[in-house]
Amino acid sequence: MKALPIFFFVAEHRHGRDSIVAASLAVGLGFATFENCFYIMEYGSSDFLFALTRGFTAGVVHASCAAILGYGLALTCRRRRLAVPCAFALLCATSTFHAIYNLLVAAEDAWRAVGYIMPVITAVAVMIGMTNAKLKIKD
Amino acid sequence: MDVLKTLDFISYIVGGALAAAWGALSFWRARREKDGSLLFYLLCGFYACIFMSDIYYLLAWTVEDYPFLLSPGDLSWVGALAFLITIALDLTDGWTPEQRKAAERYRLPALAAPAVCIAFNIAYISIYPDIIFNYLLYAVPTVILSYFALWLFLAEYKGGALPGRQPYHLAVLVWIVVQLFYDLFSTLGHSQRRAFISLRKRGWTHDLSGKYLRVPGHTAHHRSLPAERRNPPLYSLFHAGPARLSAFGLYKQLHCGGCFR
Numbered sequence: 001m002k003a004l005p006i007f008f009f010v011a012e013h014r015h016g017r018d019s020i021v022a023a024s025l026a027v028g029l030g031f032a033t034f035e036n037c038f039y040i041m042e043y044g045s046s047d048f049l050f051a052l053t054r055g056f057t058a059g060v061v062h063a064s065c066a067a068i069l070g071y072g073l074a075l076t077c078r079r080r081r082l083a084v085p086c087a088f089a090l091l092c093a094t095s096t097f098h099a100i101y102n103l104l105v106a107a108e109d110a111w112r113a114v115g116y117i118m119p120v121i122t123a124v125a126v127m128i129g130m131t132n133a134k135l136k137i138k139d
Numbered sequence: 140m141d142v143l144k145t146l147d148f149i150s151y152i153v154g155g156a157l158a159a160a161w162g163a164l165s166f167w168r169a170r171r172e173k174d175g176s177l178l179f180y181l182l183c184g185f186y187a188c189i190f191m192s193d194i195y196y197l198l199a200w201t202v203e204d205y206p207f208l209l210s211p212g213d214l215s216w217v218g219a220l221a222f223l224i225t226i227a228l229d230l231t232d233g234w235t236p237e238q239r240k241a242a243e244r245y246r247l248p249a250l251a252a253p254a255v256c257i258a259f260n261i262a263y264i265s266i267y268p269d270i271i272f273n274y275l276l277y278a279v280p281t282v283i284l285s286y287f288a289l290w291l292f293l294a295e296y297k298g299g300a301l302p303g304r305q306p307y308h309l310a311v312l313v314w315i316v317v318q319l320f321y322d323l324f325s326t327l328g329h330s331q332r333r334a335f336i337s338l339r340k341r342g343w344t345h346d347l348s349g350k351y352l353r354v355p356g357h358t359a360h361h362r363s364l365p366a367e368r369r370n371p372p373l374y375s376l377f378h379a380g381p382a383r384l385s386a387f388g389l390y391k392q393l394h395c396g397g398c399f400r
Binding site: 072075076079081082085086088089090091092093095096097099100103104107111132 | 170177180181184187188191192194195198199201202211212214215217218219221222224225228229232
């Protein structure tokens with residue numbers, strides 16, 4: 001569902017790669033914010049540390065998945081024949097990444113900690129990749 | 140941990156590590172390329188999907204004790220097929236109208252590949268009727284990919300004027316064939332239907348996602364999930380290992396197949 005605004009943005013507007021990735025990040029973060037508000041309203045914030053950890057890591061997961069989806073769409077958006085299967089493939093990949101996160105944070109002890117660290121590592125890798133890409137363009 | 144589950148773990152760990160390594164190599168190659176980097180990004184996506192599929196199954200075995208029938212790991216495998224289809228479409232994008240016309244005559248012979256795939260899938264679904272939706276989700280992209288791979292192989296092999304990427308298309312076909320043969324012959328003699336009926340009698344069922352659940356109120360003689368559902372005979376042995384190993388040749392073939400001269 002949260003990929004639909006990204007698809008709409010790519011389909012309806014002719015933007016550069018940076019704009020598509022930025023829009024995707026915004027959609028991911030917005031969805032994460034909405035989800036965190038929903039969880040706090042439903043379950044309360046009695047365990048503040050858990051709410052803070054979950055809020056941060058879920059936001060990172062959604063933003064990372066959206067950024068990866070947006071970058072992949074940006075590579076293929078100008079060629080409609082490729083965009084459709086590529087979008088489906090990226091959806092499958094990001095869904096599996098999210099599912100791995102869900103599986104880990106639902107587990108006990110060390111697995112849960114791995115689940116919280118995993119999106120942070122992914123986000124750092126994505127940021128390094130985007131920074132290197134920008135430096136390459138400048139050169 | 141019993142022997143079959145240990146072999147399963149080894150298979151997934153080795154397959155996942157190799158997929159990660161080849162994915163990293165594809166990503167590095169994509170960063171180096173000025174033209175044609177999209178192909179290596181797509182190949183990186185393919186390996187990433189296989190890696191995540193292996194990781195999910197490993198974690199499901201470790202954390203939850205058994206994988207689900209229909210899981211995101213299978214969705215990732217479908218995503219890998221979709222990446223290969225995207226690569227096939229990208230490889231045909233650069234053709235001139237004359238080359239496209241020369242390739243058209245091989246569309247009909249290429250239908251042999253989907254016909255064989257469909258036959259295998261029908262046989263496999265007859266053995267595993269309870270995961271028909273799972274398998275259809277996987278079978279449709281396999282049929283499409285097999286058609287593209289055979290068509291492009293025939294067109295470039297016979298077409299003459301077309302760019303020579305036959306080794307890559309042949310590698311894709313080999314990957315599909317190994318998958319099909321392995322999936323079918325490793326399950327011959329193992330009837331999922333019989334196993335499922337046996338499970339129902341002993342108080343187990345599964346929800347829509349495929350997760351195995353206790354039937355409420357059933358007096359079960361078995362405390363844990365029966366062995367035939369944890370480790371179906373033969374299927375656990377090197378789960379899709381040959382298919383995964385043959386997939387790693389795709390990078391080599393794409394690089395050496397004359398794409399980026």
